[in-house]
Amino acid sequence: MSETELNTLQSEILKAIESASDADALDVVRVEVLGKKGKLTELMKTLGKLEPEARKAFGAALNVVKDTLMQSLEAKQKILASAALCARLEKERIDVTLAPRPMADGRIHPITQTTDEIVTIFAAMGFNVAKGPDIEEDWNNFTALNMPPDHPARQMQDTFYMPDGVDAVAVAGSEADRIAVASDKKRVLRTHTSPVQIRTMLNQKPPIRIIAPGRTFRCDSDMTHTPMFHQFEGLVIDEKTNMGHLKGCLLDFLRAFFGIDDLPLRFRPSYFPFTEPSAEVDIGCSRKGGELKLGNYGDWLEVGGCGMVNSNVLRNCGIDPDVYQGFAFGTGIERLAMLKYGIPDLRTFFDGDMRWLKHYGFVPLDIPNPALVGSGAC
Numbered sequence: 001m002s003e004t005e006l007n008t009l010q011s012e013i014l015k016a017i018e019s020a021s022d023a024d025a026l027d028v029v030r031v032e033v034l035g036k037k038g039k040l041t042e043l044m045k046t047l048g049k050l051e052p053e054a055r056k057a058f059g060a061a062l063n064v065v066k067d068t069l070m071q072s073l074e075a076k077q078k079i080l081a082s083a084a085l086c087a088r089l090e091k092e093r094i095d096v097t098l099a100p101r102p103m104a105d106g107r108i109h110p111i112t113q114t115t116d117e118i119v120t121i122f123a124a125m126g127f128n129v130a131k132g133p134d135i136e137e138d139w140n141n142f143t144a145l146n147m148p149p150d151h152p153a154r155q156m157q158d159t160f161y162m163p164d165g166v167d168a169v170a171v172a173g174s175e176a177d178r179i180a181v182a183s184d185k186k187r188v189l190r191t192h193t194s195p196v197q198i199r200t201m202l203n204q205k206p207p208i209r210i211i212a213p214g215r216t217f218r219c220d221s222d223m224t225h226t227p228m229f230h231q232f233e234g235l236v237i238d239e240k241t242n243m244g245h246l247k248g249c250l251l252d253f254l255r256a257f258f259g260i261d262d263l264p265l266r267f268r269p270s271y272f273p274f275t276e277p278s279a280e281v282d283i284g285c286s287r288k289g290g291e292l293k294l295g296n297y298g299d300w301l302e303v304g305g306c307g308m309v310n311s312n313v314l315r316n317c318g319i320d321p322d323v324y325q326g327f328a329f330g331t332g333i334e335r336l337a338m339l340k341y342g343i344p345d346l347r348t349f350f351d352g353d354m355r356w357l358k359h360y361g362f363v364p365l366d367i368p369n370p371a372l373v374g375s376g377a378c
């Protein structure tokens with residue numbers, strides 16, 4: 001084959017590559033040229049029959065053509081792949097600016113509703129609502145609550161730490177000081193609402209009577225746990241507050257919340273680093289026939305934790321434990337909502353499924369708890 005013929009062949013193939021409209025068409029061209037029986041492959045095969053001199057010259061020329069064609073194929077492949085991606089993105093485009101579809105009748109989420117009910121009842125008992133941030137300092141979330149960095153109780157609350165952590169905090173002093181202070185400043189998604197106790201005691205003088213509902217986060221996800229959930233915290237600090245007040249307060253709240261006048265309550269001894277003594281709060285129930293029913297039936301169900309505020313916690317917040325004492329409690333809001341409104345699966349709370357919300361949600365002007373109306377809490 002003459003040089004001119006080879007050049008003509010090369011331009012023909014380059015044209016074919018250029019006009020391939022998609023990856024499949026380009027592959028056809030590639031096989032026609034470089035496949036087992038491709039034009040260039042066949043020419044390569046003829047080299048063996050040539051005289052050494054001619055073989056050298058033609059071989060070199062063929063290699064140049066092959067390199068040119070391969071480069072062109074590769075470049076075209078990239079262009080077609082990026083065009084295909086653009087076309088796909090265009091086709092699958094989501095218009096995030098689209099206005100929401102109007103809903104004829106919106107609903108209040110059961111978490112919002114339940115939180116409102118809790119707040120209403122405690123407000124009637126003279127509690128204020130306190131709030132804290134979702135992103136908390138390690139010191140507020142753990143250390144001040146009597147859980148120093150090496151405390152085993154921290155492990156029960158598998159935590160989401162923020163990426164800015166120890167290294168982001170410049171601290172003077174010894175290595176030990178640096179680690180202690182830096183780890184206190186580390187930020188976490190709060191694992192419970194208890195740090196609001198700390199924030200409140202640091203900012204207010206006793207007497208204190210607060211309720212703190214809000215989002216909490218733990219590195220947990222299964223049938224009965226979601227990584228984000230809600231709790232509410234209660235804190236009362238005064239000079240003569242005692243365990244009897246704590247029990248009476250929770251009894252009044254739980255009876256009003258569930259609308260069951262004779263709902264029994266018991267304290268089961270327990271341990272929390274931030275309270276001493278500590279107790280789990282159980283309410284009466286029945287599980288007969290696999291159905292859970294609340295009331296005076298002899299069986300028990302745990303709904304939260306509580307205790308007398310540990311004197312270390314008071315001291316950490318600058319409150320003199322020889323003058324003041326108090327109680328605290330904490331409960332999961334989903335848990336209470338599920339029990340009260342018969343919602344079987346925790347995960348459905350956060351699926352964002354409108355059918356679920358239509359079923360379990362509330363119409364704004366409904367008062368779903370008749371017990372509240374008569375109780376003077378409303």
Ligand code: DAH
Pocket residue numbers: 191192193194233234272275304305306307328329330331
């Ligand atoms: N913070 C605890 C938790 O998330 C719940 C709790 C227990 C809060 C006892 C309290 C308390 O205030 O006194 O598991």
